[in-house]
Amino acid sequence: MKTRLIVSSTILVVLGLCSMQEIALPTVSNTSFQTGEKLRYRITYGFIDAGEAVLEVKETSKKGNGTRDLYHIKGTGKTLGGFNSVYKVNDVYETYLDKKGIFPWQFVRRVEEGGYKLSQDYAFKQDKLKVHNGEKDFTTPAGIQDMISSFYYARTLNFKSAKVGDTFEFKCFMDDEIWPLKVKYLGDEKISIRKGKFNCMKFAPVVQTGRVFKKQDDLSFWVTKDENRIPILVKAKIPVGSIKLHLVEWSGLKHDLVKAK
Numbered sequence: 249m250k251t252r253l254i255v256s257s258t259i260l261v262v263l264g265l266c267s268m269q270e271i272a273l274p275t276v277s278n279t280s281f282q283t284g285e286k287l288r289y290r291i292t293y294g295f296i297d298a299g300e301a302v303l304e305v306k307e308t309s310k311k312g313n314g315t316r317d318l319y320h321i322k323g324t325g326k327t328l329g330g331f332n333s334v335y336k337v338n339d340v341y342e343t344y345l346d347k348k349g350i351f352p353w354q355f356v357r358r359v360e361e362g363g364y365k366l367s368q369d370y371a372f373k374q375d376k377l378k379v380h381n382g383e384k385d386f387t388t389p390a391g392i393q394d395m396i397s398s399f400y401y402a403r404t405l406n407f408k409s410a411k412v413g414d415t416f417e418f419k420c421f422m423d424d425e426i427w428p429l430k431v432k433y434l435g436d437e438k439i440s441i442r443k444g445k446f447n448c449m450k451f452a453p454v455v456q457t458g459r460v461f462k463k464q465d466d467l468s469f470w471v472t473k474d475e476n477r478i479p480i481l482v483k484a485k486i487p488v489g490s491i492k493l494h495l496v497e498w499s500g501l502k503h504d505l506v507k508a509k
Contacts (some may be wrong), residue, residue, distance in 0.1 A: 271375050274391040276350040280403040280477045283307050283319060286502030287478065289444075291325075292492045299337060301325040303399070312346050312353035313375050319345040324398050335362045343396040346374070350401045355394040370394065370421065379421050386424065393420045398429060403477040407433065407449060415454060430454035438508050439470045439481055441494045445508040446480055447473045467482070475503040479504065 283305050291299040301323065308320035323341040327334075342356040357368040371380040372392065378385045379392065393401050398420050406415055410433045417430045434450040448470035469482040478501075482493040498505060 271390060273346075273348050273374055274351065276348070276401070276404050278347075278350055278404050279429060279475055280502060281305055281400060282500070282502045285502070286499045288497035289493050290496045292494065293331075294488075294489060296331075297328055298331045298491070299325060299327045299494075303396075305400075308344065310344055310354075312344065316353070317347045318353060319347060319400075321396055321400065322347055324421060326348075338363045341396045343394050345397050345400060348389060349374075350397070350404055351391045352394045354396040355396070357395070370424075372421075373456075381424055386421070388421055388426060389419055390459060392426070393429075395420065395422055399479075402431070403471075407477075410449075434468070436473060437470065441481055442496060445504075446470075447508045448480065449473050472505065474506065476501055476505060478505070 261353060261506070274281075280423040285303075285305040287303045289301045289303075290297050291301060302325075303323045304321065308318050310318055312318050321343045323339075325337060325339040325341075327337045331337075338360040339357040340356070342354075344354040345352055351374055352370075352372045353369040353374060354372065355368070357366065359366040369382055372388075372394070373385075374391070375491070377388055377390060379388050395452065398418070398490060399419065402416075407416075410416075412433060412435045414433045415430055417428055419451075420427045420429050430453065431451045432454055434452055437448055437450050439446055439448045449472075450470050452468045466485045467483070467495045469479050472478045472480055478495065478498070480495040484491050
């Protein structure tokens with residue numbers, strides 16, 4: 249009886265010590281963006297400007313896990329002109345991003361699209377490997393991203409030794425699911441947009457069967473081949489044509505954005 253009690257007590261002590269161990273949070277070297285950066289994009293359907301999207305990196309007094317410094321990143325999207333009468337969009341996305349690890353602690357999503365509305369609030373418990381959606385917890389891997397933080401985390405990846413065909417992957421929590429985000433490097437190109445020509449790296453998502461984009465050619469994007477790593481052009485095929493998202497205005501960059509000759 250005493251032996252069984254000693255063994256049980258030992259197991260409980262070991263389990264207690266394990267549960268007290270802290271999760272090692274990942275760290276990332278960020279040389280691509282800073283507080284004050286603002287990117288404005290136009291969304292073009294055919295030859296018509298149908299909408300715009302804005303991404304801003306702001307300072308905040310909020311803390312991750314009570315102690316960690318954060319970026320407050322806000323993304324907005326809306327339709328323009330006559331498209332408001334056809335299919336009005338007014339979306340707001342916010343993420344509170346860990347400065348050392350470039351992963352989120354809080355995510356806010358407010359969607360208004362053609363009468364459809366959606367509200368999401370996710371609390372990322374990165375130190376516990378959990379995400380809480382307001383009703384329940386989901387188990388997630390360390391450094392899990394959200395829809396907006398993924399954009400900034402991808403800019404910190406090391407592409408310097410990338411070869412054509414190389415694939416980069418990380419995990420994103422979206423709509424109460426963990427999604428593997430995979431992109432394939434397709435080579436370098438010189439891209440022309442309204443604001444000039446830029447040396448870029450071309451990527452395409454590695455898509456899953458049954459998703460909106462079924463082929464590699466359905467979605468491509470170009471990222472500046474410099475320290476900023478800014479996506480300046482996205483092209484997507486949709487069932488009723490194609491759309492483009494292209495950079496039209498920028499400020500507060502960490503590095504000068506140099507045009508190609």
